[in-house]
Every structure is written in structure tokens, then in C-alpha cells.
Amino acid sequence: MATNRTFTMIKPDAVRNGHLGAILAQINAAGFRIVALKYTQLSTDKAGEFYAVHQGRPFYDELVQFMSSGPIVAAILEKEDAVADFRKLIGATNPAEAEEGTIRAKYASSIGENAVHGSDSDENAAMEGQFHFAGTEVFA
Numbered sequence: 001m002a003t004n005r006t007f008t009m010i011k012p013d014a015v016r017n018g019h020l021g022a023i024l025a026q027i028n029a030a031g032f033r034i035v036a037l038k039y040t041q042l043s044t045d046k047a048g049e050f051y052a053v054h055q056g057r058p059f060y061d062e063l064v065q066f067m068s069s070g071p072i073v074a075a076i077l078e079k080e081d082a083v084a085d086f087r088k089l090i091g092a093t094n095p096a097e098a099e100e101g102t103i104r105a106k107y108a109s110s111i112g113e114n115a116v117h118g119s120d121s122d123e124n125a126a127m128e129g130q131f132h133f134a135g136t137e138v139f140a
């Protein structure tokens with residue numbers, strides 16, 4: 001059964017390039033409700049831990065450096081079929097393959113610096129949300 005929550009990070013490139021407000025507005029306009037929100041910067045250790053599943057891949061070190069290179073916004077979002085619908089909203093991992101109008105097509109510059117993260121399963125959405133937020137920081 002699809003849960004109604006997903007987890008996202010608006011990545012350092014999007015924040016640096018001034019797209020934070022536009023991306024949050026597009027997320028809201030698509031019907032997602034923000035139930036947790038944090039403006040923060042990951043340490044290299046925390047970024048490495050978050051992306052531990054990719055450890056050993058050729059892009060892992062670059063990913064960890066990039067994700068800790070500046071502030072991000074982390075959020076838990078609520079909507080029916082949140083995981084699948086959010087992945088549609090952000091588009092393919094590689095912005096060159098992302099559908100027109102998607103967040104990555106509009107704001108991402110490369111597969112590494114791709115503006116936004118979206119959980120790929122209900123299980124990961126729950127784990128990733130808990131990684132960033134204490135229970136007292138989530139407002140149902």
C-alpha cells in the first residue's frame with residue numbers, strides 16, 4: 001500500500017543558484033503539504049552516511065563532497081502516493097533525460113548536481129525522514 005509521505009532535499013546547487021523559493025512553490029502547487037522542514041548543512045560524515053548505499057560507486061566521493069558543499073533544505077512531504085508522484089514531479093536523475101517542466105529539467109545542471117533528491121520507496125522515505133528529523137520536528 002502506498003504511504004502518503006516522501007522525503008526530499010533541495011540540494012546545494014539549487015540553493016546556491018537561488019532556486020529554493022521556486023522549487024518549494026512548485027512542490028506546494030503540485031499538492032504536497034510540508035510536514036517537516038529544515039535549512040541546514042550536512043557534514044561530509046553525515047552526507048556519507050545518508051548516501052551509504054552508494055558507497056563504492058565511482059561517483060560516491062563526488063556526491064558526498066557536493067552534498068556537504070553548502071546549505072540544503074530537507075523536508076518531509078505529505079500527499080496521496082507521495083513517493084511516486086514526487087518522483088514524477090522532479091523528473092529523471094539525469095536532467096538531460098528529465099521531462100519538460102519537471103524540477104530537474106528546469107533547475108538541474110548535471111546528474112551529479114541535480115537540484116533535488118526524492119526518496120525511491122516508502123521504506124526509504126521513512127528512513128530518510130528519520131535521519132533528518134526528530135519526532136518533535138514533524139507536524140502531522
Ligand code: CMP
Binds near residue numbers: 054059063111114
Ligand atoms: P539522488 O536522487 O539524490 O540519489 C543519489 C544521487 O547520486 C543522485 O541523486 C545523483 O545526484 C547522484 N548520482 C547518481 N548517478 C550518478 C552519476 N553517474 N554520477 C554522479 N552522480 C550520480
